[in-house]
Amino acid sequence: MRIKSEEIVSVLKKEMDGYRSDLVMEDVGTVLEVGDGIARIYGLQKAMSGEMLEFANGTFGLALNLEENSIGAVILGDYLTIKEGDSVRLTRKVIGVPCGEPIIGRVVNALGLPIDNLGPIKTDHFRTVESIAPGIAQRQPVNVPLQTGIKAVDTMIPIGRGQRELIIGDRGTGKTAIAVDTILNQKDTGVICVYVAIGQKASTTAGVVEKLKTAGALDYTIVVVATAADPAPLQYIAPYSGCAMAEYFMYEEGKDTLCVYDDLTKQAQAYRQLSLLLRRPPGREAYPGDVFYLHSRLLERSARLNDIKDEKGNVVRKRGSLTALPIIETQEGEVSAYIPTNVISITDGQIYLEPDLFFKGIRPAINVGISVSRVGGNAQIKAMKQVAGSLRLDLAQYWELEAFAQLGTELDPATQSKIDRGKRMVELLKQGQYVPMTVEDQIIVMFAGTKGHLDSVPLDRIAEYEQKLLKYVRETHSEIPKAIREEKTISEDTSKRLISVLADFASSFLGGAAPDPRAAKAAHA
Numbered sequence: 188m189r190i191k192s193e194e195i196v197s198v199l200k201k202e203m204d205g206y207r208s209d210l211v212m213e214d215v216g217t218v219l220e221v222g223d224g225i226a227r228i229y230g231l232q233k234a235m236s237g238e239m240l241e242f243a244n245g246t247f248g249l250a251l252n253l254e255e256n257s258i259g260a261v262i263l264g265d266y267l268t269i270k271e272g273d274s275v276r277l278t279r280k281v282i283g284v285p286c287g288e289p290i291i292g293r294v295v296n297a298l299g300l301p302i303d304n305l306g307p308i309k310t311d312h313f314r315t316v317e318s319i320a321p322g323i324a325q326r327q328p329v330n331v332p333l334q335t336g337i338k339a340v341d342t343m344i345p346i347g348r349g350q351r352e353l354i355i356g357d358r359g360t361g362k363t364a365i366a367v368d369t370i371l372n373q374k375d376t377g378v379i380c381v382y383v384a385i386g387q388k389a390s391t392t393a394g395v396v397e398k399l400k401t402a403g404a405l406d407y408t409i410v411v412v413a414t415a416a417d418p419a420p421l422q423y424i425a426p427y428s429g430c431a432m433a434e435y436f437m438y439e440e441g442k443d444t445l446c447v448y449d450d451l452t453k454q455a456q457a458y459r460q461l462s463l464l465l466r467r468p469p470g471r472e473a474y475p476g477d478v479f480y481l482h483s484r485l486l487e488r489s490a491r492l493n494d495i496k497d498e499k500g501n502v503v504r505k506r507g508s509l510t511a512l513p514i515i516e517t518q519e520g521e522v523s524a525y526i527p528t529n530v531i532s533i534t535d536g537q538i539y540l541e542p543d544l545f546f547k548g549i550r551p552a553i554n555v556g557i558s559v560s561r562v563g564g565n566a567q568i569k570a571m572k573q574v575a576g577s578l579r580l581d582l583a584q585y586w587e588l589e590a591f592a593q594l595g596t597e598l599d600p601a602t603q604s605k606i607d608r609g610k611r612m613v614e615l616l617k618q619g620q621y622v623p624m625t626v627e628d629q630i631i632v633m634f635a636g637t638k639g640h641l642d643s644v645p646l647d648r649i650a651e652y653e654q655k656l657l658k659y660v661r662e663t664h665s666e667i668p669k670a671i672r673e674e675k676t677i678s679e680d681t682s683k684r685l686i687s688v689l690a691d692f693a694s695s696f697l698g699g700a701a702p703d704p705r706a707a708k709a710a711h712a
Contacts, residue, residue, distance in 0.1 A: 213276050213277070214230075214231055214232075214233050214234075214276065214277040215230065215231075215274050215275065215276045216228045216229055216230035216231035216258075216274070216275045216276075217229050217230055217272060217273070217274060217275070218242075218269060218270070218271055218272060218273045218274075218275060219257060219271065220271060221262075221266060221269050221270065221271065222266075223266075223464050224261060224262050224266050224418045224419055224420055224461075224464070225259065225260070225261060225262070225266075225461070225464040225465060226242075226248060226259075226260050226261075226262055226266070226269065226275070227257050227258075227259055227260075228240070228257060228258050228259075228260055228275050229256070229257050231250075231258055231275065231277060233277065234250045234253060234258050234277055235250065235281070236250060236251070236253055237249065237250065237251075237281050237282065237317060238250045238277060238278065238279070238280070238281055239278040239280050239281065239282050240260055240275050240276070240277060240278065241275065241276050241278055242262070242269050242273060242274075242275050243269075243273040243274050243275070244265070244268050244269060244273070246262060246263070246264040246265055246266070246268075246269065247262075247263045247264065247278075247282075247298075248260040248261060248262045248263060248275070249261050249263060249282060249420065249424070251461070251465060252465050252466075252467070259465040259466075260275075261419075261420035261423070261461055261465075262418070262420065263282075263297075263298060263418070263420050263421060263424075264418070266418070281315050281316070281317065282298075282315065282316045282317075282424065283313045283314055283315045283316060283431070284298065284299035284313065284314060284316060284428045284431050284432060285299045285308050285310045285312065285313055286310065286312040286313060286314050286431065286432050286435035286436075287310040287311075287312035287435060288310075289308050289309055289310045290308055290310060290409055290432060291379065291406070291407060291408070291409055292405050292406055292407075292408070292409075293305065293308060293409060293410070294396055294410040294412060295308070295409070295410070295411055295412070296411070296412060296413065296417070296421065297411060297412075297413045297417070297421040297422070297424050297425040297428050298421070298424075298428070299428060299432070302412065312435060312439070314431040314432070314434060314435050315431065316424055316427040316428050316431050317427055317484075318431065318434065318488065320484070320487035320488045320490070321488075321490050321492060324493075325490070325492055325493055326349070326490045326491060326492060326493065327349075327491050327492065327493050328491070328565070329347035329348065329349045329350050329491050329535075329562050329565065329566060330347060330562075330565045330566065331347060331348045331349075331443075331491070331508075331566070332345060332346070332347060332348070332566045332567055332568060332571075332626075333346045333347060333348045333350070333369075333378070333443075333445065333510050333566070334372055334376075334625075334626050335365070335368060335369040335372055335623065336368055336369065336371065336372030336623020336624050336625070337365060337368055337369070337372075337551060337618060337623065337624075338615070338616050338618055338624060338629050338632070338633070339551055339553045339555075339616045339618070340365070340538060340551075340553070341567075341571065341626065341629055342571065342574075342575035342578055342616075342629065342633055343553075343555055343558070343575065343578055343579045343582075344536065344538055344553070344555075344558050344559065344560045345560050345562065345563065345564070345566040345567045345571070346369075346510065346512075346560065346562070346566055347491075347510075347562045347565060347566030348378075348443050348491055348508040348510050349489060349490050349491025349492075349508040349509065349510060350489070350510055350511075350535045350536070350560075350562050350566065351486045351489045351510075351511040351513065351533070351534040351535050352510075352511075352512055352534060352535060352536050352537065352538060352560065353512075353513050353514075353515060353530055353531060353534040353536070353537035353538070354366060354512055354513070354514045354515075354537070354538050354540070355514070355515045355516075355517060355522060355527060355530075355531070355537050355538070355539050355540070356516070356517060356520075356539060356540030356541065356542070356552070357516065357517050357518070357519065357520060357540075357542050358516055359545075360540040360541070360542055360545045360552055361540055361545060361550060361551055361552060361620075362449075362450070362514045362516070362540060363395065363449055363514070364551070364620045364621075365512075365538065365540075365551055366382070366447040366449060366512050366514060367382075367395060367398060367399070367621070368620065368621060368622075368623050369445065369447075369512065369623075370382060370399065370404055370408060370445065370447065371399075371402050371404050371621060371623050372623035373404075373407065373445060374402075374403065374404060374407070376443075377442065377443065378407070378442070378443045378444065378445050379407055379408075379409075379433065379436045379442055379443070379444045379445070380404070380407060380408040380409070380444070380445045380446075380447070381408070381409045381410075381411065381429045381430075381432055381433045381444065381445070381446045381447070382395065382399070382408060382409070382410050382411070382429075382447045382449065383411045383413075383425055383426050383428075383429035383446065383447060383448050383449060384410070384411070384412045384413070384414070384425075384449055385413050385422050385425050385426060385448065385449065385450060385451070385453045385454050385457075386413065386414070386415050386422050386450075386453025386454070386456070386457065387414060387415065387449065387453075388414065388415055389412075389414045389415075389416060392410075392412055392414060395410075396410055398621065402621065409429070409432055409433075411425055411428055411429040411432070412425075413425035415453075419457040419458075419460045419461050420457075420461060422453060422454060422457035423454060423457045423458050423461060425454070426448045426451065426454055426485050427485060429446055429448070430446055430485060430488055430509070430511075433445075433446045433509050434488065434509060436507060437490075437492065437506065437507040437508060437509045438492075438506060438507075440507070441494075441504065441505030441506050441507045442507040443507045443508045443510070444507060444508065444509045444510065445509075445510045445512065446489070446509060446510070446511050446512070447512045447514070448485075448511065448512070448513045448514060449514045450513070450514035450515060450516055451482055451485075451513050451514065451515055451526075451530060452514075452515050452516045452526055454481070454482075455474065455478055455481065455482070455526050458475070458478060458481050459473065459474050459475065459478070462474075462475040463475075471525050472524075472525045474525060474526070478525075478526070478529070479529050479533075482513070482529060482530055482533055483533050485511075486511055486513060486530075486533050486534060487533075488509065489509045489510060489511040490508065490509060491507075491508035492506035492507065492508065493506065494506055511534075513530060513534065515527050515530050520541070520542065522539065522557070535560070535561045535562055536558075536559045536560040536561045536562070537557070537558060537559065538553055538558050539553070539554045539557040539558045540552045540553060540554070541553075541554040541557075548617075549613060549616075549617060550617060550618070550619075550620075551618065555579055555582050555583060555586075556583060556586070564576075568626065568675040568676070569675055569676040569677075570626075570627075570630050570671050570674075570675055570676050570677045571626065571629070571630060571633075573676070573677050574630055574633040574634045574637055574677070575633050575637070577637070578612070578633070578637060581605075581608070581609065581612065581637075582609060582612060582613070584605065584609070585605065585606060585608075585609025585610070585612070585613070586609075588602060588605055588606050588609070589606060589609070592606060604642075607642065608639070608641075608642060610646060611636060611641045611642065611644070611646065611649060612636050612637075612641075614646055614649040614650070615632060615633075615636045615641065615649055615653065617650070625668075625672075626671075626672070627668040627669075627671040627672045628657050628668065630671055630677070631656070631657065631660060631667070631668065631671070631685070632653050632656065632657065634677070634685055634689075635656065635689055638686070638689075640689045640690075640693060643693070643697060644693070644696070644697070652696060655692075655696065656689075656692055656696075659688075659692055660688060663688075664684065664688050666684075667681060667684055667685055667688065
């Protein structure tokens with residue numbers, strides 16, 4: 188078969204018409220020195236702060252120090268194969284992570300790459316790791332509760348959607364347990380959770396992931412991991428990556444989200460390591476001067492956003508909230524140290540876990556004197572306020588009176604009854620790990636405690652009383668928890684019913700046996 192010359196000419200003309208002589212220019216620099224995950228690079232005068240750099244071996248870096256003759260960059264990966272004289276190019280992109288529905292239920296590293304052996308994450312949505320926090324005009328008040336399922340927290344230190352509540356305490360006092368219980372309690376609430384593990388042992392993080400998986404919580408949770416074995420740059424950016432993943436759901440899908448940063452002490456230490464290697468001058472306790480900004484620019488991104496409306500006031504686009512639970516580890520209860528005071532001043536309250544209470548068997552070991560929620564009753568339903576309004580004050584008085592009673596002074600009957608009531612309330616607030624309670628169950632047991640129905644119950648039977656009471660109410664008087672759940676208040680009618688039920692239950696319980704649900708049901712009918 189012979190090809191005609193006209194055909195050859197037409198093909199050549201077509202190719203010539205499509206030819207573009209655009210010049211592709213790339214900024215390329217040279218590595219001057221490298222070590223400990225830090226590279227000093229010459230020749231990238233147009234680099235932006237926070238820009239992604241690509242090294243000759245395919246590893247990415249992050250431009251942090253922009254100096255007159257060179258730039259200092261942190262290497263996000265294997266730096267052992269990078270050597271002096273290697274080329275580095277600008278990518279013209281700031282660091283970002285994949286977002287969206289496909290990432291839910293996955294375990295990823297600080298760059299959003301999967302590490303759970305479940306294959307690649309297929310998504311078209313990306314967000315930059317660093318972004319500006321929403322302004323005041325974009326926010327609305329924090330007045331919708333985010334139930335943790337933990338009695339001591341929901342009654343005395345309530346958390347609202349969009350709030351930043353610090354969990355602080357020494358190592359091994361149950362900080363992670365509170366955060367994980369809160370994630371477990373978000374089942375069927377529509378809240379998307381992000382758990383960021385920073386500088387933890389890989390085995391510890393694996394245990395948390397396994398617990399979430401067993402409880403079915405991984406169906407609405409993203410786990411971002413930067414273990415102690417990962418380079419300091421990955422531990423530094425991990426919280427921002429987790430926050431960006433949560434922000435996607437808040438801004439784009441109008442969902443409520445919860446972000447746990449476990450823990451920011453390790454992030455500050457990783458940032459100090461990077462800063463000292465980049466020769467940034469250390470200040471107080473050898474931390475660089477901008478370490479406050481490290482945490483403030485992360486936690487300020489938490490908010491409850493206004494919906495976007497048109498001129499007529501109709502909602503065009505719904506927007507959600509981002510609640511932050513940062514964790515800080517103290518040394519010997521030193522809450523006045525540099526990093527703890529920084530984060531306390533940024534957040535809207537703190538839950539302080541005290542080692543002495545923990546070792547006494549009071550768990551969660553929450554110190555009600557130091558712990559506070561600056562949102563307060565705004566983040567509680569009316570029914571909870573009705574039963575727990577004075578609980579904080581009563582417990583604070585109890586601890587004072589107990590210290591006084593230890594002096595051996597003879598107490599008047601009124602003081603003794605306050606101490607006895609306080610002991611029972613402390614016992615009632617104890618709660619096991621991984622057993623979050625519904626808000627209506629909490630209200631029922633708190634009603635029993637604060638109204639004096641526990642005063643005649645022996646201390647060592649409080650836990651048994653609570654367990655059997657809730658079972659009794661659910662099986663024979665299910666209309667009571669239903670009314671509390673739907674009305675969000677304890678009406679006069681509900682209060683009367685509850686008092687009657689508690690009286691019936693107490694007489695049977697103290698008589699030596701729990702009441703028979705079938706008999707009670709028949710009597711009620």
